[in-house]
Amino acid sequence: SAVISQKPSRDICQRGTSLTIQCQVDSQVTMMFWYRQQPGQSLTLIATANQGSEATYESGFVIDKFPISRPNLTFSTLTVSNLSPEDSSIYLCSDGGQLRGYTFGSGTRLTVV
């Protein structure tokens, strides 16, 4: 299975600023996914990052707030823009390479103050 390096592991950001989260996969994968998880809650899919085309966003998530880049088949970034305290959460990336088991990054714990 793939290994995904995600960084930063945590950050504290001021309101109105942005945070960019990076995920590096050790093998080429067609799709990558970005999730948000409130502590103690389930995972909510934000978007699918496709190489060579724009990301596909789920209902309730928009590109202006969560711009995503996917420059190649091993790397993706998620930016959380114009931060507010409601954006405080854990953000996770995953690959989408094999139906039998997706691999997740270790997560980024974001606190907005």
Added chain:
Amino acid sequence: GQSLEQPSEVTAVEGAIVQINCTYQTSGFYGLSWYQQHDGGAPTFLSYNALDGLEETGRFSSFLSRSDSYGYLLLQELQMKDSASYFCAVVGAAGNKLTFGGGTRVLVKP
């Protein structure tokens, strides 16, 4: 759309057996996955069922009934390290996306 229901919490003692049920409603379905997540950690893959029946992987087994839109994860010979949250997730027909259930927190007591 997709929706999945699973119990919020289960408590059991070491050595016991726990069954976590998951019922789903989905507009497209490839299979049902199970993930384990320890506090502060990332979800890790446990099991995947695409066809009806039982899949066994060591102490963990997973079952699927497509006609009943139902599955379960069976944890046997519980150990303290099994204390974690367990999520069922549907692999949908559109783009291999995972839709997660609310998660079941399993607490194993000595």
